[in-house]
Amino acid sequence: MQFGLQLFGIYDICKKNPETLFxxxxxxxxxxVEPCIAFGNLGGFEQSIWTVEEFERMLPLLKKHYLEVISCHVFSLNLQEAVPEMKRLSVQYGIQQFVLNCPDELTKVRMQEVAFSYIQAAEEISKVGARILIHNGSSEIAKKIDGRSAYEWFMDACLGRVDAQVDVGWLLFAGEDPEQFLWRNKERVKSIHYKDFKTPGNPDSEVYLGQGALDAVACFQFARAMGITQIIDQDQSQGDVYEDLRNAYQLLDGLGQCRDNTVSYLNIMDTKTGEVKVLRRYERIIEAPNWLKKENVILYNSEGYIYRYDIQSDTEIRIESGECNNCNNDHVISADEKWLAVSHGPKDGGFASRIYILPLMGGIPRLVTPNTPSFLHGWSPDGEKLAYCAFREHDGHQEVDIYTIPAEGGEEKRLTLGGFNDGPEYSPDGKHIWFNSTRTGLMQVWRMNRDGSEPVQMTMNESNNWFPHISPDGRKVVYLSYRKGDLKPTEHLPNMQVELWMMNYDGSGKQRMLSFFGGQGSINVNSWAADSRHIAFISYELIHGIK
Known part of the structure; x- marks a missing residue:
């Protein structure tokens, strides 16, 4: 995912040597990064943050080191006078969020007065597509007005014209449950600041994220589910500040595949009418449905095994798979539906997936790809070849490409070069392989000849598009789409807001079919029914702590 850093706490470092910092x-x-910017004279405080001119001088240096600015904290003695300059920065540099603090005086009269000013500013900058966000400290959380925090009272007074940037550390500091607060205000929270304290209420106990009392996992899961910006905000360091910032970043980045407190839904969709039917709810993670063509049965993986789900009887049976007890969400069925190919790695073997083949009804698996990691996605209709995504070392660095290998085993063949390439699937006639690739920037859907020649880009939009699946009649293709900016183009993470799209085989007629909560595990492999009309997919629900 993508994470930012608030620069206020390290402004001295930034001022002394910005090149090294960036x-x-x-x-x-x-x-x-999220800078603090002074709009006009602040009686000397502007010397502790950037002026507009300093910000603009820093932009080439930020760009040199691939750091964007999508939000900034605004400090001004006259907000209305600052608005034209805020609009200019938004248009010229792409700043989307301007963050303001709550009033210092937490009375109804003063907050109502400031709310009028914030509403006016918000309506004006919305004309250029930007938004006003309100940041909280601890005092406006601790103070209660009419049964809720002064922060929430003030947000209500702004009549929905502004959004919230919630500092979860200050929530913790003030004795508020961050998870409950976030979900209670989910419609207006558009950004999270992470700060952590060992002892809530003690300002001297600030530590880097993950070392204090903050439930960072719960806050991260909320932010990922809502698709909002996540910013680390550390004002103090007990040691090496860069090491602290590295540890904080790695904590959040390592949570990308976290699926705590998640339940699953197995669904089928009528692609002609758009109707969705929920077949079953699971109190565990299930992933990657394969819909058999000769039986009304759906296969999926869960907790390392492959299961058969009979739609009519609403029953599931675990397929015996021998040593393959850690199967992931990359598994396919042979065209004659006699064999099942799975991707499996040892539970203690790290990133070491290999491909195996076993009888569809269960049995002893046979290793196909000794090289690792290999993630299966396609089986040619003639039964001869498997197509998969593989991570391999070339010229001293790792590259991610599409490979094929004989189903009986043998030498693997590399088909792609350049970018991150994944999700290969054969067309029903065996002439093409569809896949997704970042070779032009974002993750997009591509199609190439079976031998890897003549690649053609099939989607060209501002989203990250994954896992194209061709209908049995070869006429339609569905794929999964993530919003640009929610994650890195090379990531396909779970528990996010995603979309299911469909297009004709030639790339025409693209249409959004459904928006839902899913992602990793939803449609990693082909899940079309034999009628080329219905498709199976998995959606998820995050169980959170709101009361």
């Missing part, structure tokens, strides 16, 4: 932040993995 390079180190980029090397750690940060994708954007």
């Amino acid at each position: 390079k180190k932040l980029s090397d750690i993995g940060y994708q954007y």
Whole structure:
């Protein structure tokens, strides 16, 4: 995913050597920064943050190190006078969010007065597509007005014209449950600041994210589910500040595949009418449905095994798979429906998936790809070849490409070169392989000849598009779409807001079929029914702590 850093806490470092700072932040993995900007004279405080002119001078250096600015904190003694300059920065540099603080005086009269000003500013900058966000400290959370925090009272006074940037550390500091607060205000929270304290209420106990009392997992799961910006905001460091920022980033980045407190739904969709039927709810993770063509049965993986689900009887049976007890969501069925190919890696073997073939009804698996990691996605209709995504070392660095191998085993053949390539699937006539690739920037759907020649880009939009699946009659293709900016183009993460799209085989007639909560595991492999009309997919529900 993509994470940012608030620069206020490290402004002194930034002022002394911005080049070193920006390079180190980029090397750690940060994708954007959030500066504090003074609009006009602030009686000396502007010397502690950037002026507009300083911000503009820093932009080439930020760009050099691949750091974006999508939000900034605004400091101004006269907000209405600052609005024209805010609009200019939005248009010229793409700033989408301008963050303001709550009033210092937390009375109804003063907050109502400030709300009028914020509403006016929000309506004006909305004309250029930007938004006003309100940031919280601890005092406006601790103070209660009419049974809710002063922060929430103030947000209500702004009549929905502004959004919330919630600092979950200050929530914790003030004695508020961050998870419950976030979900209670989910419609207006558009950004999260992460701060952590060992002892809530003690300002001297601030530590880097993950070392304190904050439930970072719950906050991250909310932010990922809502598709909002996530910004680390650390004002103090007990040691090496760069090491602290690295540890904080790695904590969040490592949560990408976290699926705690998640339940699954097995669904089928009529692609002609758009009707969705929920077949079953599971109190565990299931992934990647395969719909058999000769039986009304759907296969999926769960907890390392493959299961057969009979639609008519609403029953599931685990397929015996021998040593393959850690199967992932990359599995396909042979055209004659006699064999099942799975991707499996040892539970203690890390990133070491290999491909195996076993009888469809279960049995002893046979290894096909000794090289690892290999993630299966396609089986040619003539039964001769398997197509898969593989991570291989070339010239000293790892590349991710499409490979094929004889189903009986043998030498693998590389079909792609350049970009991150995944999700290969044969067309029903065996002439083409469809796949997704980042070779032009974002993840897009591609099609090539079976031998890897003549690749053609089939989607060209501002989304990250994954896993094209061709209908049995060869006329339609469905694929999964993530919003640009929600994650890196090379990621396909779970528990996010995604869309199911469909197009004709020639790439025409693209239409959005459904928006839902899913992602990784929803349609990793082909799940069309034999009628070329219905498709199976998995959606998820995040069980959270709101009361």
